[in-house]
Amino acid sequence: MKQKDESKSRLKSIQKSSGRHFFRSLRRIFRYGFIGFFRNIWLSITATIVTTLTLVLLFATIIASLVLSNTAEVMRDKIDITIFFKPGTSADVLSKMSVTMLADSNVKQLSYSTSEEEYEKFLEEAKSSDNKALLIALEDDEDGLMKETFLKQLQATMRIKVHHAEELSSIKKIVAEDELFVANLDTEREPTYNSNDLAISTITSWANIATKGGIALCGLFLVISILVIFNTIRMAIYSRAEEIYMEKLVGADNFFIRGPFLVEAMASGILAGLFAGGLGILIFNLAEPQLKSYDIAVGSIDTFLAEPLNIVLVFLALVGTGMVVTLISSRLAVHKYLKRV
Amino acid sequence: MILFDHVTKDYPGDKRPALDNVSLHIEANEFVFLIGKSGAGKSTLIKMITKEETPDSGKIIIGGIDLDYVKKRHIPHYRRRIGTVFQDFKLLPTRTVYENVAFALEIAGMSNREIERTVPKVLELVELSDKAYKFPANISGGERQRVSIARAVARQPKILIADEPTGNLDVQTGHEILDLLQKINDYGTTVLVTTHDAEAVNHLKKRVITLRDGKIISDQKSHGIYRLDGDNDGISLPQPGHLHPNSYLIKEEKKPAKTSKRKIQ
Numbered sequence: 001m002k003q004k005d006e007s008k009s010r011l012k013s014i015q016k017s018s019g020r021h022f023f024r025s026l027r028r029i030f031r032y033g034f035i036g037f038f039r040n041i042w043l044s045i046t047a048t049i050v051t052t053l054t055l056v057l058l059f060a061t062i063i064a065s066l067v068l069s070n071t072a073e074v075m076r077d078k079i080d081i082t083i084f085f086k087p088g089t090s091a092d093v094l095s096k097m098s099v100t101m102l103a104d105s106n107v108k109q110l111s112y113s114t115s116e117e118e119y120e121k122f123l124e125e126a127k128s129s130d131n132k133a134l135l136i137a138l139e140d141d142e143d144g145l146m147k148e149t150f151l152k153q154l155q156a157t158m159r160i161k162v163h164h165a166e167e168l169s170s171i172k173k174i175v176a177e178d179e180l181f182v183a184n185l186d187t188e189r190e191p192t193y194n195s196n197d198l199a200i201s202t203i204t205s206w207a208n209i210a211t212k213g214g215i216a217l218c219g220l221f222l223v224i225s226i227l228v229i230f231n232t233i234r235m236a237i238y239s240r241a242e243e244i245y246m247e248k249l250v251g252a253d254n255f256f257i258r259g260p261f262l263v264e265a266m267a268s269g270i271l272a273g274l275f276a277g278g279l280g281i282l283i284f285n286l287a288e289p290q291l292k293s294y295d296i297a298v299g300s301i302d303t304f305l306a307e308p309l310n311i312v313l314v315f316l317a318l319v320g321t322g323m324v325v326t327l328i329s330s331r332l333a334v335h336k337y338l339k340r341v
Numbered sequence: 342m343i344l345f346d347h348v349t350k351d352y353p354g355d356k357r358p359a360l361d362n363v364s365l366h367i368e369a370n371e372f373v374f375l376i377g378k379s380g381a382g383k384s385t386l387i388k389m390i391t392k393e394e395t396p397d398s399g400k401i402i403i404g405g406i407d408l409d410y411v412k413k414r415h416i417p418h419y420r421r422r423i424g425t426v427f428q429d430f431k432l433l434p435t436r437t438v439y440e441n442v443a444f445a446l447e448i449a450g451m452s453n454r455e456i457e458r459t460v461p462k463v464l465e466l467v468e469l470s471d472k473a474y475k476f477p478a479n480i481s482g483g484e485r486q487r488v489s490i491a492r493a494v495a496r497q498p499k500i501l502i503a504d505e506p507t508g509n510l511d512v513q514t515g516h517e518i519l520d521l522l523q524k525i526n527d528y529g530t531t532v533l534v535t536t537h538d539a540e541a542v543n544h545l546k547k548r549v550i551t552l553r554d555g556k557i558i559s560d561q562k563s564h565g566i567y568r569l570d571g572d573n574d575g576i577s578l579p580q581p582g583h584l585h586p587n588s589y590l591i592k593e594e595k596k597p598a599k600t601s602k603r604k605i606q
Contacts, residue, residue: 007407014418021450028447039435246431249391250492251420252448 025256033263040264043236047268048275050232051326054225055276055318056283061221063284063301065214070297081160081168083175084189087115089156097180101160104170109161118154119147155186230329233265237333244337258334265330266323273319281305281314342500342531343367343390348399350385350555359385360396361555367533369499372526374542375535377552383535386552387504390533391425392416404499421449424493424530428505430485432477438464438488439473445495459495467491467521483514487521494525501525503534507541519544 037044085094094112102110113121126134141147160171175181175191237244247257284305291298304310345365351358360382367373375383388394389401392411401408404422411419432441442463446456464470467487472480477488486506493501503522507515519534519541526532536542542549551559 003402003407004410006405007402007410010404010406011410011415011419014415014422024450024452025447036435242431243433243435246427246433247444247448248417249393249420249425249427249431250445250448251417252444253417256448 025259029256029259030263032260034267036260037264037267040236040240043239044264044268047229047232047236047265047326048271051229051268051272051322052275052279054228055272055322056279058218058221058225058321059276059280059314059318060283061214061217063280065218066301067291067296067298069214070300074297077161079161079165081162081171081192083158083160083181083191084155084186085157085184086186087152087154087156089114089184093180093184094156094158097178097184098158100178100180101158101171101174104174106162106164106167106170107160108163110158112156112158114156115151115154118157119150122150122154155189156184226325226329229325230332233268233326233329234333237261237330237337241337244334248338254338257338258331261330261334262327265326269322269324269326270319272326273322274315276322277311277315277318280318281311342369342371342404343533344400344402345386345389346400346402348389348396348401350382350389350394350396358397358555360389362399363552363555363557364399365550365557365560367531369531370526370529372523372532372545372547373534374545374547374549375533375552376537376542376549378537381552382555383552384504385555387502387533387535390500390502391423392419417448421445421496422498422500424490424496424498424501426486426489426493426501426503426506428508430477430482430489430509432485432488432492434477437474437476438469438480438491441477441488442491442495445492449496463491463495466494466524481514482510483517486510486514486518490518490521490525494530497530499531501530501532503532505535505537507536507538512540515541516544 085097091114094114098110098112101107123138126138129135137146162168162171175185244257284301288298288302305314343366345363348360348363349358350360363382363386375386377383385394389396389408390403392408395408406419433444436444439460442460443456446459451459461470461473464473467490469484469487469491472484477485480488486509490501490503490506493503501522506518506522510518515538522532522534523545534541549559549561550557
């Protein structure tokens with residue numbers, strides 16, 4: 001009992017006498033971390049290069065996913081449904097029908113034109129076309145006979161853009177059942193959604209794949225990048241396992257041993273984030289004209305990166321990711337050896 | 342200062358215990374050699390003192406502390422009270438001689454001013470003042486061992502453990518290291534040196550504890566006539582042990598003798 005009390009009191013006293021001087025230790029940890037970064041320069045370069053490449057890959061994946069998703073959105077916007085009405089259907093009737101159609105939640109945008117308006121459009125198109133014979137015929141139509149003939153044949157139209165191109169049943173139902181629609185529908189020309197079904201479903205499924213696949217791909221690359229960085233740092237620390245062992249034997253606590261390794265990892269992460277940001281933006285700028293030539297939508301990213309504040313955000317995000325991943329990897333790797341003695 | 346009372350350590354899968362009912366007592370300010378062949382149990386005994394290993398049974402008391410009560414959180418603080426020197430030096434390769442010595446003081450939270458005052462004195466003691474800013478790779482084996490000793494004594498521990506300190510050195514350098522350890526012992530530090538080097542034992546003529554197959558087979562004052570002998574634990578004995586372990590085992594540790602030469606001048 002006496003020995004127990006004596007031991008405990010001695011332990012308490014040595015703990016007190018060598019108590020942790022937190023800020024002093026922290027200063028030393030940062031100093032040795034940065035010194036270690038430069039004295040183990042080859043290990044530091046390796047860790048920084050691997051982290052940079054992984055972050056560039058991650059950055060490229062996010063950009064690619066955004067580009068794909070934007071392109072799909074642009075293509076989706078190009079899809080419209082055209083409903084044809086009998087020539088001469090009045091603007092009033094078309095307005096009433098548009099009110100009915102706009103009540104459907106799937107309708108994103110709607111426009112209509114009477115036969116007269118369709119004729120005006122036809123004239124505009126003819127003027128800008130190279131069809132000289134048609135232009136001469138139209139200029140010679142002083143008595144309006146030609147216009148009258150066209151107006152008798154040109155249908156009034158309603159053009160609809162939808163939110164979900166794959167869910168057209170409610171629109172089809174209005175067209176087939178609403179009294180005004182049934183009475184005015186041109187029976188000789190079917191609405192375009194039937195002929196575009198295949199294209200609509202293909203574009204829609206591509207758009208969905210682009211959005212969901214992009215998220216999945218980003219997640220996958222994040223996991224791969226963590227594993228790659230973790231293994232690189234683990235190998236770097238493995239070569240210094242003996243250092244950790246001797247520091248423990250001399251009486252260093254885990255906080256003091258682990259600290260410089262974390263600072264070294266953090267330095268690698270910060271440098272890698274900065275390099276990756278620079279490289280990523282440079283690659284995007286080089287690839288942009290090529291992408292635009294293939295009608296790939298890069299406009300929104302271009303606009304985003306035009307803002308200096310957004311560029312800072314991109315760098316911060318990459319530096320942050322680099323730091324977090326390298327810190328976690330380093331902590332896990334050191335922990336293994338700290339448990340040894 | 343160091344007390345082992347019926348200590349046994351058995352590693353799973355081994356034919357016999359690494360330490361078998363070992364009892365020994367080393368007084369404050371003593372200089373003791375622990376000898377025996379490889380596998381005799383010397384390293385296990387050292388690891389028990391540094392709390393790298395724990396015994397299966399028995400009691401160990403170091404500097405008045407019963408190691409049964411040293412919990413995981415106490416270990417770093419406990420180790421700072423013991424200086425340890427290794428055969429392979431165990432220096433930090435990316436730090437200079439000065440930084441290696443300073444490390445032992447930094448982990449204890451000593452101020453920069455104190456460190457700047459202490460390290461040069463310790464380097465002077467081991468005669469390495471002119472190598473302070475060299476890296477371990479750029480100095481000789483003997484010098485590395487001196488750095489290791491400087492690091493071990495920088496905090497002025499009461500106990501210095503040296504595990505085969507001359508094992509990687511030539512005879513002359515080995516003697517210099519032993520003389521340095523003797524000097525440190527003269528300052529009042531208890532020194533325990535493991536070795537299977539008869540030259541080392543004969544050089545200083547100190548108390549010698551011999552281990553064989555995990556047991557103490559002899560504990561006596563050296564007369565300087567040990568010699569290498571393959572048939573007898575690497576070292577032949579001049580006479581049977583004059584002390585049986587049980588005869589010196591004490592139940593309560595004596596208070597260490599006070600010395601005015603404790604502090605490194």
